[in-house]
Amino acid sequence: MKTGLVILREQAGHETGSHPENARRFPGVIDRLGEDSESHGLPVLESRAAEVEDLARAHTESHIANVRAAAENGPTWLDGDTVASPESYNVALRSAGAALVGVDAVSGPAKAADSLFAIIRPPGHHATADRAMGFCLFSNAAVAARYARERLGIDRVAVLDWDVHHGNGTQDILYNDPSVLFISFHQWPLYPGSGWIDEVGVGEGRGFTVNLPMPPGSGDREHIEGFNAVAGPILDQFNPGLLIVSAGQDGHVADQLASQNLTAAGYHALAAASAGFAAGKGIGLLALHEGGYNPNTLPLLDHAVYAGLGGFTPDLAGDSPAPETGDNGWPERLAQIRRAQSAFWAV
Template sequence: MSTAAKPGPDAAAHRRTGVVLLPGHDEHDTGDHPENSARIDAVVDSLVSGPDWDSFEVLEARSAEVADIARVHTRAHIDLIHDYSVSGPNWVDGDTLVSPGTFGVTMRASGAAMAAVDAVTGADRPAGRQRPDSLFCLIRPPGHHATADRAMGFCMFNHAAVAARYAQEELGVERVAILDWDVHHGNGTQDIFESDPSVLFVSLHQWPLYPGSGWLDETGAGEGRGLTVNLPMPPGSGNFEYLDAFDRVVGPVLEEFGPGLLIVSAGQDGHIADPLSSQALTVAGFDALALRSALLAHRLGIGLVAVHEGGYNIETLPALDHAVLAGFSGIPTGRFDRLSGPRGSTADRGDPVGWEPRIDQVLKAQKPFWGRVLEG
């Protein structure tokens, strides 16, 4: 086990963090669809009236150019989203709605991620002006299900992928790591980078669950073999299982890869009260995942960009996103006790989830590629 991945209580406390806002995101009008504008509005309203707002760096999204999106998606796909918007509303797949404003909003959502990359790398500011250690893009629609040529699962353009390619091609970042803790597998991100040895994709997701991909044997292809790391979490997994997975696999693998930028696909839909999953993560769990990620980036001396993916309980999402920012910054977490259960796994509720056999399977699947940093 990598003891270096275990944060101490005061380790690198109070890193500088903040948000990238997306004004006008409600122009992606999905009505009462689970992925609706009230989600992000509730998060921003809560943060603005909360105790930490003044400490945050606050940026606004810019629009990506078509050329930025085209680093990741086919022209045919970009044109389709544009045309479906113009003639909208249209369903682009069974659960993904495109309204007349969608094209512009999802272009700006990708642009938010690019602006965050600029900021955490210092590319947007003169030498000497402090850069944030991390930024959380409060954006919608989400992106991680979008493949190079297909919209699905509420996603049109893959913002994490666009940001990764932007960092590589415009800012000279050689290797990028993408950590996806959304409860659904980031099939789009995997699809885009599975043959690319310069981008590591690590995903923690409930399995089985939509979209059905993300099993252990999906480990990358061609030159990217070994650089797709899937951790299919049994239904009912909570804080203990997710943090055990981070400490025993995610952290050591990310650190060994040695990226120049860490992008987190931050979906908080693995929360115990989320309507779209059956995981048992609590606010404290998301705080801890964010803290571990931020400390990892700190040790590597790299910036961290989080892009908002899922999270569909509007009552709990503000606290969850606040917890992510708290973890990034090192803000003490006592204020979250109200919503935090002890460890929060179903195992604690007397409902074993078969975690030990599963983590053994994960370690066995990854040993051929990462054996030098994995134990057990």
């Protein structure tokens, strides 16, 4: 399975100061994944700027104009934790554009790889159709899914979101859309508060939103069980033509923004399972970076994801051990999730 990177060289132009989502997150990641790319002979692609019409497939014109104006007058706070600096709009266009480069390169006529990992910020999955929130300006995943549908004619796209926070923005945009399956693993309760089991889509989109609210203290085992019991079978039945992964590694045991216990081995396993699914269907996989806020551990975690996508052996030395977890209610939660989804899928 040939993987590769999409790099956003302009990322530091989105200046957020001492905020957790800042320009210091990625230099170590790009160094480590650059070494992996070189030693395994993997392609490293450059981002491009998305067009306004690309964003407009997922966002209202007023939201796009608001982000642009906020950046021009920046720094401006768009919500309590989302800031736009003067270059933020341009960097956000290139962050979404990296996702489009990725869609083309794993699915288009000029296919360059089976999968790609786009190292992009600002992240996207909290941005709704009409507002920025939670460090996110535009939903890169929803923009990419709609582009794949409309520009490449891919009938069904799946988005798998394993960031520790619920991908409320991506869900909001796709909620009534049966052509894009949205599956989210997230700690619950946690910011932004949405993502309970009964959020399953609306109208024609009913049954095409799958939420796995994970109890606090969940780690590798719970996430892999959730993949094997729910996400994997539903992906298989939906039978997408492209898999987009919203890859946030902020459920790691050493990440301060949540209380999950995932390790690098768990992220490697989730990435390998996703890549195995895509390979089995013969479809492209595009992983888009979402959260992950400990700059000391993020290079290792993203290396683990990259190795899982590409099928090469990761070096997970130096990872933090996960504590022994007692009963956190996961078996009952998994049974609840299966009961709710069994109305739509064989799970």
